[in-house]
Amino acid sequence: MIDDVRDLSVVEKKKILARKRFFKCLGQCIAGIVIATCACALFGLFMASDFLAAFKPSAVYKTVGLFVTAFWINALLFAGVYRFAGKDGKPVRDYWLCTIIAVITYIVSMVSSKMLNVFAMPLTLSTLVIIELIGRRSATLTTALVAILVIFTYVFSGGSYDISLVVAAAICNGLTALVVNFFVHKHYNRLKFLLMALFSPLIVQPIVVAVTLALGDVSINMFWHFVWSYGSAVAAALLFMPLVAMFEGIFNIADDFRLSELCNLSNPLLKRLASEAPGTFNHSLVVGNLAEACASAIGENPNMARCAAYYHDIGKLKAPLYFSENQSSYNPHDELIPEVSVSMITSHTLFGEILARQNKLPSEIVDICRQHHGTAPVGYFYRKALSLREDGELAVNKYTYAGPKPQTKIAAIIMVADTIEAAMRAFTPDTREEYVNRINKLVDEKVELRQFDECPITMGDIAVIKTTIIEVLPSIHHRRVDYDKRKKD
Ligand SMILES: [Fe+2]
Ligand SMILES: [Fe+2]
Structure with a gap:
């Protein structure tokens, strides 16, 4: 960055x-x-x-x-x-x-x-x-x-x-x-x-x-x-x-003709995602809307951003039930040690890349399948593993994605939109301030982890992306944010 x-x-x-x-x-x-x-x-x-x-x-x-x-x-x-x-x-x-x-x-x-x-x-x-x-x-x-x-x-x-x-x-x-x-x-x-x-x-x-x-x-x-x-x-x-x-x-x-063909929901890979991993499919559609808006806001190709978002998590097709958005009552991670859980979670980027190549997706999308988590740690399982340690010390590098970090602005947009969509789905803010702070914190965490070091995105772009998501996300989630709890009080 x-x-x-x-x-x-x-x-x-x-x-x-x-x-x-x-x-x-x-x-x-x-x-x-x-x-x-x-x-x-x-x-x-x-x-x-x-x-x-x-x-x-x-x-x-x-x-x-x-x-x-x-x-x-x-x-x-x-x-x-x-x-x-x-x-x-x-x-x-x-x-x-x-x-x-x-x-x-x-x-x-x-x-x-x-x-x-x-x-x-x-x-x-x-x-x-x-x-x-x-x-x-x-x-x-x-x-x-x-x-x-x-x-x-x-x-x-x-x-x-x-x-x-x-x-x-x-x-x-x-x-x-x-x-x-x-x-x-x-x-x-x-x-x-x-x-x-x-x-x-x-x-x-x-x-x-x-x-x-x-x-x-x-x-x-x-x-x-x-x-x-x-x-x-x-x-x-x-x-x-x-x-x-x-x-x-x-x-x-990946010109606009090809991208619009790939975004067609009757595309075999998207159909498979919808039937085998419906939670991931819905998540991808929402990330697509966010990414498209962000790409337009910073002058990138919105069609590419939407298309990349639709396919970014296809790697989860290998084991859909290991991802929370596809679980109902049974959680296979309850029977696994954190190390195994992390390897199951992080491998979806590599498998996504392989699946994207097999399906001859454009190289930009293949790269984003691999890069969209960068080298960020899987926080939940790292904390779980840490809690099981008696000495309270544990190297984080075994609990991180393999990378590489996002190499393009669109890959960075997908990383931000993906993180925010996943985190905000389970988050109900009481005030607008709380809602804005949460989004700012999620993006700032990625900046602090230096996930944007290898792509040409600027701090100005990041600020625009934050503002766009803050404006667009409530309308996509169809959830009314109670902006002024004080009035209620
Ligand atoms: Fe992912
Ligand atoms: Fe995702």
Whole structure:
């Protein structure tokens, strides 16, 4: 956790960790940069002119130029995607996804612009796919870099190509992607989606016509530019959904489509949780509501927070009756020594991680299954074990969760929401002050146990999370808090 109090040693430590993280990521992506550079440069040479002639001494400058440009573009793509991924993100996965899409888009753009029409480049489609899977900034960067590489390939190839038209086509494609992304929403019904996919690309078409006229190409070409530009935009609007689904599966990405599917209560794993561990299921739903509100309040993804909350305790499916929320009268811990009870309780994080992996849940949720208790002790059984000791001394480390501590802001939110939901369910405050103090104390305990040391959450975020839970929890529990006992007295 980044404390508001400046601690130089912590800042230095974070810088060293950030540097290590960058070079580790670069090591995992360097092969991609080299392969993509060679693929783009060789294909560019193949499309530009006589492939073998490009390796003769007379053409060495052009060939080296194309290789240098391709390398520069791929290195910039890595740097940009790494920067945009942020501390909580997955830069290696994002980089490989962007690179694969960029190389395919470049190859198809070169082929389609030479064989069909310069406006038939699939830049709109690739932009829409990356916006949905990663984000606008990475999509804009990838599209811009692919467009630059296409333009440079035309420049290196010489010949009679109109570079201005290639530049105009690339810009129009990018603009169309932004317009389509603005108008076509996944929440539409099918008819509205189709209508928007058909009509939103028309907004950019006047620019296509104007550019063609400005370049003095007043002929049948103008008609074909319009047809190809509009046709490729409509195809992109209709095709990006299946492509998103395909890349989601390959890269195990949790975009909003996938998260809403996973939050559907008819999902097999949630159905199993509801039937085998109904107490845990209800607890998870409440944690989901709290986590969603907290994530919105501090600018994190609320859908991810809700989804992670729904699945955070799936590890309890291994032995549901060992958890108090699923017990009615029989408590198996009455027959066990505290050491065994603790191992049964703490193992739900590890089993949750295994179950999440087996069910191919997104990696963010797999991590949260493991991290949501951090390295906190299981207080009840530690105290029980301590009471059985005659010397009154007992090391706490055998009674704690194995960790790791939360690594992301969403994992920290789940930890806080989980703790508060579980504790407040059995707590009936007499006054609002008592209710607020209890929540503050629960969160402060986690801070004192240094559970947020490894994630980028700030004290400001923690304060906002506390306030949000204080406001939201009573309405979720449907329990009226008697805020002013004094009046009653
Ligand atoms: Fe848990
Ligand atoms: Fe929980």
